[in-house]
Amino acid sequence: MTDFAATKRLFHLPEGIVYLDGNSLGPLPRAAPARLEGTLRDEWGEMLITGWNRAGWMDQPRRTGDRVGRLIGAEAGHVVMGDTLSIKVWQALAAALELRPDRRVILSDSGNFPSDLYMAEGLAGLLDKGHELRVVEPEALAEHITDEVAVALITEVDYRTGRLHDMRALTAKAHAAGALTVWDLAHSAGALPVDLSGAGADFAVGCTYKYLNGGPGAPAFIYVAPRHADHARPALSGWLGHAAPFAFEPRYRAGDGIERMRVGTPPVLALAALDAALDVWDGVDMAALRARSLELTALFIEEVEARCPRLQLVTPRAPDRRGSQVSFRFAEGYAAMQALIARGVIGDFRAPDIMRFGITPLYIDEADIRRAVDVLAEVMEGDLWDDPAYRARAAVT
Template identity: 70%
Template sequence: MTDFAATKAMFDLPTGVIYLDGNSLGPLPRAATGRVGKMMQDEWGQMLITGWNKAGWMQKSKDLGDRIGRLIGAEPGHVIMGDTLSIKVYQAVASALELNPGRKVVLSDNGNFPSDLYMASGLLKSLGPEYELRVVDPEAVVENITDEIAVLMITEVDYRTGRKHDMKALTEQAHAKGVLAVWDLAHSAGAVPVDLAGCNADFAVGCSYKYLNGGPGAPAFIYVAPRHAETARPALSGWLGHEAPFAFDLDYRPGHGIDRMRVGTPPVIQLTSLEAAMDIWDMADMENVRAKSIELCELFIAEVEARCVGLELASPRDAALRGSQVSFKFREGYAAMQALIDRGVIGDFRAPDIMRFGFTPLYIDEDDVRAAVAIMEDVMAHALWDRAEYKTRHAVT
């Protein structure tokens, strides 16, 4: 069983703050500052360039890929870290398209994160006018998986509402029609149990700065199923994805297996911070995390609906159909969220009217939920959000 009191003690949480935004940026693991400081002083400072060999910097991308792989049901050796999530989306979709020649359509849904749609659209425009990005309602994905589709590109958990797709069922449907499946796990990794191998996914991507707590700008990961590992061509032919990077050949030869999905130099400082977070995750069982997450979300929904007039549940009511977040609609959602943040309850806002709250049992418990709702009740009952300064939009919402 996961000891959630022990994991909570391993985060540096500000006094007087109830942090319900780990679905956007995870909090700081206490060990990260010392770990990063030691790496910078003892490795970068003293080893200089020799740190790539002596400190094993080059291997971190694969080692951490395997540690995340445990949380997402990936086979060992088939996840690697590096670059941003948008870059990894581009890589996965481009490789999947080439593995399915003769088909020109990528299917997604309008609950997908916009950056995924932007990256796919840009890629397809580069490939030519005969390629198409087809975007449908989430509920219409199944009926639109036809034999003209090359790639199904889906975010498992909707970033706005937490609505959760059935990965296994959709992947089976895709494969039955000869379609390859690419899954975005940005709101799944560390939030819900994922079984990429069991679901027979082709590709998956995700970030490490949300539920995984790697820190702002922490690198993304990409998964390639073993059956594609030696045949998926990396469209972004970065030098570290080369079979022999330090041969400095002028012609590109893809590396073996997941190594070919490397692009640029690994962000060693960020990977070191992520190591500290993964030490906490090594203490956790995802089934325990999921069960506790559902308890917290159910408590939150019940308390909010009983005490906060004016808020409308935007997330699925059935816990099995949502991730580890709860969203409510409110016409002045941005202002209300600013009022909450001003009073120590940190969630976030997504246009046009969504107030989002993330629940991570590693550091959130029942007392936090009840205390947060008490503050929400005060904000809503007394319209404390109705102030000009709360209605001025910041660059990040």
């Protein structure tokens, strides 16, 4: 039984703030500053360049990858950290397309994160072999998985609405049609149980600064299924994906398995912070986390609908169809969110009119939910959002 009161104490949460934006950036784990200080002082400071060997910096991407892998149902040794999510999408998609050379359709849905679509569009143009990015409505995805499709590129949880795709069913449908899958876990890793191995996923990618609390700019991860790991070609032939980086050979030779998906130098400091954040998960049962998430999201939906009738729910009501966020539509959603933030309730906004609230049981409890709804009701009932100061758009929404 996971003690969520105990996990909440493992995070620094500013006094007077209800933080409902962990689906965008997780809060600071209390252990992270000391871990970073130790890495800076005892490793970089005292070991200098010898830290690559003595402190194990070179192996960090695999070690930390296995820790993330445990949370997403990956086989040991098949997740590696590094680079950004967009780069990992590009790597996975390029490798998958090469495994299906006779097909030209990349299938995705309109709920996918736009940068995934940008990467797919750019890759198709670069290959210049007639590939087509075909984007359909989320509900129609399964019916469009045909024998034309090379790869289905799917974000498991819709970043705007919180809608949850059925990974197992869609992967099975893709395989039956001879297609491969690339799953983006940006809004599911650390938010709900994921079983890549059990679902038969081919490739998966994700970021670690949201529900995994790795910090701003924390490195991304990539998963390659064992059946593909030794022959999926890394289109980005990076130095550290080479079979023998320090042999300095003039020609590229791909490393074994997941190692070939490494590109550049490991971000040592960022991985140290992430490693500290992952310590929190050592005592967390993912089934318990999911159960608590569904309880809290249901409470939030119930209370907001009862007290804020002008807000329109866009997140699925059915528990098995939503992730760990709740989203409402409101024409003045940006201004309303700024009014909430000014009163100590932090969520975020996604164009054109979506107010998003991340519900993270590691540090959000029922009292937080009720306080957030109290403030939201106050803002909506009094039209407190109707202030020019709240309409001025910041760079990050």
